[in-house]
Amino acid sequence: MPRQITAFSNPLIKRMRGLREKRHRREEGLFLAEGLRILTEARETGRLPAWLFFSKASAGHPLVTSLIAAVETAGGEAIETVPDILSKLSGKDNPQAVVGVFEEFETSLDALDRSSAGIWLVAERLRDPGNLGTILRTGDAVGAGGLILIGECVDPFSVEAVRASMGALFTVPIVRASWDAFLVWLRGGPGQLVGLSLDTDNDYRAAHYDAPTFLLTGNEAQGMPADYAAACDLLVKLPMLGKADSLNAAVATAVMAYEVLAQQRC
């Protein structure tokens, strides 16, 4: 039987709210994910929250009832609370019906099986959590083997990144690695490293993408460093017909990923 918490001053609520900050996530090894859709997706991948907060109004929803039972069976705790507290946890004015607190997870380069997918996403110094989450969501859609984060990237477990991923945080493996470690791993097996660049004449549609292709996306403001570009097997460019000379990083990654997918489907 779930216990109830209705006071903002409750120590557990204070602790969970702290997970909105990266420092507390690191200390606790926990992160927040909100919404029935995302939590159901997480459950389907075998991940249940250690704590599940839900509103009384949502308790009758079959998916919520089922989620509560699953969390309790797995030894987690389901807690009935009020919309204002859900709002505080998620940081949104109109809170979702459920907020889950999950243990952080990630994988390592050595645990990746590069033969398992034709497309892999690699991003370096990604700064925007919305872009990171959106790239994960695209990765899920194109069946990417994983997202490899190089250098100082924004935290994939931030509330904003988890929200933008729409559940793909749970379905797309994430690895954090240094550029050097990534290159050593990459060159230890088959794989083509493809970078998006403005300094090339290779049109992205004219190039050929063998499986596995590793798509490298550079920092939003600066693109990738020259030595990263030099390490790529292939640099390609997207046509830019307008007055600006760049696309949003998540958009550019998606256009590339769908081109690779289209070629590999044939």
Added chain:
Amino acid sequence: MPRQITAFSNPLIKRMRGLREKRHRREEGLFLAEGLRILTEARETGRLPAWLFFSKASAGHPLVTSLIAAVETAGGEAIETVPDILSKLSGKDNPQAVVGVFEEFETSLDALDRSSAGIWLVAERLRDPGNLGTILRTGDAVGAGGLILIGECVDPFSVEAVRASMGALFTVPIVRASWDAFLVWLRGGPGQLVGLSLDTDNDYRAAHYDAPTFLLTGNEAQGMPADYAAACDLLVKLPMLGKADSLNAAVATAVMAYEVLAQQRC
């Protein structure tokens, strides 16, 4: 010679800060855009801010000097201020060197020349300002003729949308219209209305996109209403290989727009 304002209590600063709210933008017919890159792009399209706020530290930058001169020549006012006030205006902790206050502008369906571009973007009930700005930025890159906003969309002149557009707000014509008015206009000339949908077997790569193609993107959470889909000349779907069944709206729009561009370039 630019005047200086260093006090938060200055009435002009208070008034300009108010433009972060939609209500005040509507009353004043003004909006905020920040950053040297965006303001320079605006200038190249013939738009100068009515007020230009700059920091003393940036005053020596040749592009800032040139912008100040252009604003003053055009009858606008350049105002030297402090980083804290630029921060308040832009809502960012690390403010850009310049913030401009522009008069709002938009165009009408009747002013659009559909023969001027092969791709047109149409979005209905778009809710996220970042998505709207990102779609504008993609529109600039693919040479779209304009962005037509149907129904209750987020305000394209919000600070977040302007920022995400990276200047494309100034280069891509924007029209706001009702669905009915749009359909009447659309059917008054050549043009194929293409909608992204999950309820079709038409793969987006197998379809053919004649110029002008109007790409319709539905609401982020709900997609487009059934009668909108029924009014499309063609519904297409993107492959979804993952556990989720959707892409970010700006990403889906971009993948489609680049496919149309690739076909029309041939």
